[in-house]
Amino acid sequence: MNRQLLDLWVGIFVTIGIVATVFLSLRVANLTTLQTGSVYTVKAEFDNIGGLKVRAPVKSAGVTIGRVSAISYDAEQHKAVVSAALDARYQFSADSSMSILTSGLLGEQYIGLLAGSDTEMLQEGDLIWLTSSAIVLENLIGQVLFNRAGAEPTKTPADN
Amino acid sequence: MNIGSVSGGLQRLGALVTNGLVDLGVAARFFVAILAASGICLRRPGLVIKEIYFIGVLSLVIILVPGLFVGLVLGLQMYDTLQRFGSGDIVGMVVALSLIRELGPVLSALLISSRAGSAVTAEIGLMKTTEQLSAMEMMAIQPVSRVIAPRFWAGIISVPLLTSVFNVVGIFGGYIVAVKLLGVDTGTFWSQIQESVDFRVDVVNGIIKSVFFGIAITFIAVFQGYHASPTAEGVSLATTQTVVKSAFVILAMDFVLTAFMFRGI
Structure with a gap:
């Protein structure tokens, strides 16, 4: 050849x-x-982050506007500190709130960002103080079982 | 049981261990010799290009056709199982992830080692048998740099490229089954894939795996060929050994690499 x-x-x-x-x-x-580079990082403290993982999406109105960049533990306040890298194209007011949500019943967990109404905007390194923790399914089941157990004694005499 | 058979057994066990260690030492020395002789690949790229033709281009068919069939079968099987949980839509994600992470690198390495690795061993073994390698040494040409190093680097370049082709063809096979045959929505198919496949974790790790497999199978092939006994029987044994050892090393290495790469995800 x-x-x-x-x-x-x-x-x-x-x-x-x-x-x-x-x-x-x-x-x-x-x-x-991906578009790395044009992002700004904000922090949020949560009582419980459930199964949230690094790289989980941050969504506002269902649209992915950023990703979780780091998760650490604040030993003094005993809270989880989540850093989120948000796309610089989107600006949110300083009183925005974050909550940890689950896609579907047993799906992956993500952060839902609800925009506030403050005129001041979130800056690099700001702390979001309005947060709500993840709903831990095990706790919910525990509560249901606890309520059932509390209701049981009134039932049992009737059964007998 | 008499003393003689016991001591004979011990002797054989000892010989097995010592021979294994000697082989390992020879292999390590050979590996360093190849690396030291690799300069010729930059000075004379034509040598490497010729070997890429033999290892890469001629292996395309055995990558394209099995890749397509693996994708087709994966699509069918996964859809069948996932449908029981009502999540047949994620079949694209399962096909893409399993191909990129595991099946692509491993299967294409196995196919290339049996198609190209055995050919390389037979070629080098025959060169040794017909004393071409000795003739080269007589002419002050180093066979390791003229014969071995170009084949080694051609293998390392070809295997990752062939693996990528295998992955793409496999995903295309999954697409045919899922979208054309079973009626999964095209948009859902691709968005599920894009949602779950990560560039750093999945694609890059898959490529790293295939580079390691490329090093392993070409090194085994040239080593077996270069150290074959210079007889017809020796060459045939070395060719068989190349395929057998490559299969062992690929699968064992795959476990180790996977344990490192996908731990804690």
Whole structure:
């Protein structure tokens, strides 16, 4: 096989391989929506974050506007400190609130951001103080069982 | 049981351990020798391009066709199981994740080692048998840099590219089954994939895996060929050994790499 044909085939092969890798990165892993750089980070303290994980989405009105960038523990106040990187294109007033929600009944947990009405906007490093914790399913079940158990003694005499 | 058979057994066990260690030492020395001789790949890229043709281009067919079928089968099987939980829509995500994380790198490495690794071993083994390697040394050409290093680097370049092709074709197979055959919505199929596949965690780790597999299978192939006994029987044994050892090493390495990469996610 002559040299030029060989080079051509190898060129085609390498092109196919690189196109496949680019396809995996852009179409499959959706790298285009990441847009790092133009973000600002805000912090929020929660009593309980449930199963929230780093990289979970932050949504406002159902639209993803940022991601959880770090989760740490405040040993003095015994609270979870969640840092969220929000897209710089979207500005929110300083009295916005964050709550930890679950997509579906058993789905992944994400942060819901509800915009406030203050004229002052959230800045890099600001602390969001209006937060509501995750609803922990185990606690809910525990409460239901507890209520049932409390109601039981009034029932049992009637049963007997 | 007499003393003789016991001591004979001990002797064989000892020989097994010592020979294993000697082989490992030879392999490590050979690996360093290849790396030291790799300069020729930059000085004469034509050598590597020729080997990429043999290892990469000629393996395309055995990557494209099985990749498509793996995607088709995964789509069918996953849809069947997921449908029982009423979540047949996420079939795209399951196909893409399992291909990118595990099946793509492992299956394409296994296929390439049996298609190209065995051929490389046979070629080098035959060169040794017909004393071409010795002839090169007589002409003051280092066989390690002229014959071994270009094949080694061609393998390392080809395997990740072939793995990406395998993944894309597999996802396309899943698309055919899920969207065209079973009626999953196109938009749902792609958005589920994009929602779950992460660039850093899944795509990059998959590529890292395939690079490691590329190093392993090409190193095993050239090592077996270079150290084959120079007989017809020796070459055939070395070719078989290449495929067998590659399969063992790929699967064992896959476990170790996965344990490192996807721990705590």
